[in-house]
Each structure stands twice: as C-alpha cells, then as structure tokens.
Amino acid sequence: MSNQDKVSFIQSFVDRIDAAIAANDVDGAKRLQSEIISTFASDIPNITSQLDARAGYHVYRQLNGKIDTPIKYIEDLGILRNRLVKLQLDIKEPIKETSSTPLISLTQIQNQTTNIQIDFDITVSAIEKIPDSSLSQEDKEILLGKLTSLKGCSDKKTKWDKCKGILKWLADKGVDVAIAVLPYLLSILKNS
Structure with a gap:
C-alpha cells in the first residue's frame, strides 16, 4: 500500500469520526472506537491511552455490571481523530495538484x-x-x-x-x- 493509499485509508476513518461527532451518535461512536483501535493498534503506540472508555474505573464497573457514569465515547473519538491525523501527517507525502484549473465556485x-x-x-x-x-x-x-x-x-x-x-x-x-x-x-x- 502506497503512502497516499494509507493517507486516504486513514482519512476515511477521520471522515467517519467527524460524521459520528456531528450526529452525536454515541452507539456509532462506541462501534467506531473499537474498529479504530483494532485497525490502528499496531500503527499508533498507546492508542487507548487517555480514552474514557478504557479507563480502569469504567472497565471495573462494566465487569461488575455497575455502569453509573456515562462513558464519553464522543470525546474519545475526538482524541482518536487527533491520533489518526497525526499518523497521516507522519506518513504523508506532498500531494501534487492534479488540476491546472482551480475550482472557483464556492458557496x-x-x-x-x-x-x-x-x-x-x-x-x-x-x-x-x-x-x-x-x-x-x-x-x-x-x-x-x-x-x-x-x-x-x-x-x-x-x-x-x-x-x-x-x-x-x-x-x-x-x-x-x-x-x-x-x-x-x-x-x-x-x-x-
């Protein structure tokens, strides 16, 4: 996989994170968090560090069936987004402009x-x-x-x-x- 393909692959996850955050979709955030961790665990050291869902307190409470404080999956996605963007920056090559005509029509x-x-x-x-x-x-x-x-x-x-x-x-x-x-x-x- 080329560096540009890797950057595009990571960007697809960043876009999904942005959509989940914008929709405030806690269940989607929970699923996406698990997918990101399993996909990028080998590329990002300590990927679960500082995630609320992985905090020892929540893990202990979940194992004992006592969930009394909501896990902040949306904020966790923000942390994971930043880690993915950093990974992109670490592997990104300069991308050359392919179009000679600039896009002028913006709203x-x-x-x-x-x-x-x-x-x-x-x-x-x-x-x-x-x-x-x-x-x-x-x-x-x-x-x-x-x-x-x-x-x-x-x-x-x-x-x-x-x-x-x-x-x-x-x-x-x-x-x-x-x-x-x-x-x-x-x-x-x-x-x-």
Whole structure:
C-alpha cells in the first residue's frame, strides 16, 4: 500500500469520526472506537491511552455490571481523530495538484467551514508547540479531543456548554495554553 493509499485509508476513518461527532451518535461512536483501535493498534503506540472508555474505573464497573457514569465515547473519538491525523501527517507525502484549473465556485457555507478549519489547524499547531513543561502530552491530547468534539457541534447551546467545560479545564493550565485556545473558542462562539 502506497503512502497516499494509507493517507486516504486513514482519512476515511477521520471522515467517519467527524460524521459520528456531528450526529452525536454515541452507539456509532462506541462501534467506531473499537474498529479504530483494532485497525490502528499496531500503527499508533498507546492508542487507548487517555480514552474514557478504557479507563480502569469504567472497565471495573462494566465487569461488575455497575455502569453509573456515562462513558464519553464522543470525546474519545475526538482524541482518536487527533491520533489518526497525526499518523497521516507522519506518513504523508506532498500531494501534487492534479488540476491546472482551480475550482472557483464556492458557496458561503463552504467558505465559513474553511475558515473554521484554518482556525482549528492553527490552534492545533499552537497547542503542539506548547512545551511539555507547560502542558503534558496527555493533556494536549485531552484538549485536542475536547476541541474536536466542539468542532462537530451545530447547536448554539451545546457549543456554549462545551466551551464552558473547556474554559474550566483551561483555568488551571496556564497562560500559554489559554493564549493558544481562546481565539479558536471565540471564533466558534462568534460563528454560532
């Protein structure tokens, strides 16, 4: 399988994750999480690290038939999405433009989506540049998962609720982290 085929294969999973997050489909997220873990376990070390569904507390409670707290499969998908995107970036070769004629016909909705994507990519880049002494790698993955789950929201109230949760989480992480994330949060809320 060529690198481009691998990137396309991974992208198919990223697209499925985006759809599950956008639909807030918990059952689909649960199935997709299992499929991703079994497919990419050999390619991504510690793929289950920091996943709520794999947390020892939930595993113990499930084995004893006592599930009293919901497992956050949607947020877990956000974490897995970021790991898959990182895998893509690790194997991606520069893809040459095949069309000499640029596509000019874009709608307003596509432009807004593109602007949000650029803001998200800039935010991800800023988070990855934060030194591990300010924000551990695990916290970076958690934060990226939270931001990815926010990205899939279309309801204004849900966006606000997720933003509040992220802001609370950011409160004890330091100024560098807040500087990296706040512009993205504001753009998400502004575009609601």
